[in-house]
Amino acid sequence: MSFINYSTKEINCKIVYYGPGLCGKTTNLRYIYEKTDEKSKGKMISLATESERTLFFDFMPLKLGEIKGFKVRFHLYTVPGQVFYNASRKLILKGADGIVFVADSQIERMDANLDSFDNLRDNLEEHGYNLDNIPLVLQYNKRDLPDLIPVSELEQALNYRNVQYFEASALTGKGVFPTLKGIAKEVIKKLKG
Amino acid sequence: MNDKKWLYDEEIINKLSEELELLKSESGASATFLIDKDGQLLTCASHNTEYDTTSIAALVAGNVAATDGLAKLLGENEFSILFHEGENEHVHISLIYKMVILVVIFDESTSLGLIRLRVKKFVNRLKDLLENAEKNKRRENNDGLFDDITDDDIEKLFGPSDSETGQG
Ligand SMILES: Nc1nc2c(ncn2[C@@H]2O[C@H](COP(=O)(O)OP(=O)(O)OP(=O)(O)O)[C@@H](O)[C@H]2O)c(=O)[nH]1
Ligand SMILES: [Mg+2]
Numbered sequence: 001m002s003f004i005n006y007s008t009k010e011i012n013c014k015i016v017y018y019g020p021g022l023c024g025k026t027t028n029l030r031y032i033y034e035k036t037d038e039k040s041k042g043k044m045i046s047l048a049t050e051s052e053r054t055l056f057f058d059f060m061p062l063k064l065g066e067i068k069g070f071k072v073r074f075h076l077y078t079v080p081g082q083v084f085y086n087a088s089r090k091l092i093l094k095g096a097d098g099i100v101f102v103a104d105s106q107i108e109r110m111d112a113n114l115d116s117f118d119n120l121r122d123n124l125e126e127h128g129y130n131l132d133n134i135p136l137v138l139q140y141n142k143r144d145l146p147d148l149i150p151v152s153e154l155e156q157a158l159n160y161r162n163v164q165y166f167e168a169s170a171l172t173g174k175g176v177f178p179t180l181k182g183i184a185k186e187v188i189k190k191l192k193g
Numbered sequence: 194m195n196d197k198k199w200l201y202d203e204e205i206i207n208k209l210s211e212e213l214e215l216l217k218s219e220s221g222a223s224a225t226f227l228i229d230k231d232g233q234l235l236t237c238a239s240h241n242t243e244y245d246t247t248s249i250a251a252l253v254a255g256n257v258a259a260t261d262g263l264a265k266l267l268g269e270n271e272f273s274i275l276f277h278e279g280e281n282e283h284v285h286i287s288l289i290y291k292m293v294i295l296v297v298i299f300d301e302s303t304s305l306g307l308i309r310l311r312v313k314k315f316v317n318r319l320k321d322l323l324e325n326a327e328k329n330k331r332r333e334n335n336d337g338l339f340d341d342i343t344d345d346d347i348e349k350l351f352g353p354s355d356s357e358t359g360q361g
Contacts, residue, residue, distance in 0.1 A: 003231075014231060042245065045248055067346055068346075091255070095231030184347060188347050
């Protein structure tokens with residue numbers, strides 16, 4: 001739920017990067033962090049295991065420009081993608097204004113993508129949201145690797161709402177900012193009511 | 194769909210800030226904040242500048258959410274207070290009326306007993322305020338303030354410097 005603070009003239013929105021384990025959610029955030037200048041970002045917090053898997057969440061606050069005299073801030077979160085962390089994943093989703101679903105384009109990860117997408121639907125429902133209408137964009141990540149699922153196939157499997165999708169390679173940064181802008185647009189459009 | 198609109202109200206935020214200020218001075222704490230359960234800072238007492246309030250809010254909300262999940266698993270209604278004791282600084286976290294989270298940071302210049310006492314009083318004072326706010330919540334809306342946002346406005350949010358990095 002975007003939080004509009006009339007006394008400080010701030011709009012805060014929560015964006016959650018969701019997707020199967022190792023699909024590249026944390027890598028997206030790291031890239032954004034690296035490429036954002038000091039004055040527009042806060043600390044990036046990663047609650048991770050020793051092997052760098054997300055344990056609870058990654059978090060980074062991003063200060064954008066202004067809209068209608070209101071300072072716009074985005075709080076970016078990633079969830080832990082590993083199946084057995086579902087309880088924590090669900091917690092992070094609470095209060096989300098928009099979702100970036102990051103799919104792993106490698107052929108052997110197709111089932112994991114589908115499972116994670118179903119899991120997103122279930123977890124949203126438990127918070128009283130609906131996957132059919134929450135601001136959402138899709139990112140087809142790891143397009144730099146060989147043996148990829150064709151985009152048309154990912155589209156058919158995941159994009160039933162016909163939302164914006166982005167081909168990306170989070171490792172090199174390709175598609176990372178377009179994805180972020182894409183979800184920003186969707187979330188801000190929603191402010192209109 | 195938005196159940197938190199009441200908190201946006203300037204009047205309420207100002208009231209809460211005053212109360213936080215009072216709590217801070219009465220208890221001898223080094224910082225007092227109110228955050229929402231989703232990890233956004235609602236307001237804090239002044240002179241909290243040495244703290245990274247944004248990060249603290251995100252971590253505390255995660256902490257409260259995890260503890261709450263644990264409570265449910267154990268069949269408890271809630272664990273309403275968390276206390277973290279450090280060597281120099283301590284953090285007292287309480288979930289108030291299941292609505293907002295109060296964070297009090299303090300050191301050896303005061304005591305846990307005093308903090309607890311003052312927090313209790315603070316919570317009582319907040320009760321009326323939050324209840325009234327709750328009644329008002331339906332009234333609030335954006336007044337169409339954001340109705341005519343254009344794609345261009347949104348593009349500008351990211352500033353000129355990001356457009357290079359923004360290439361796909
Ligand atoms: N080749 C390639 N590797 C990538 C890309 N994005 C991420 N990776 C790699 O994939 C691995 C996992 O990336 P993470 O960002 O940690 O994945 P995650 O989605 O956060 O995983 P969990 O935290 O377990 O949910 C890392 O070794 C990354 O370097 C990409 O676009 N291309
Ligand atoms: Mg991760």
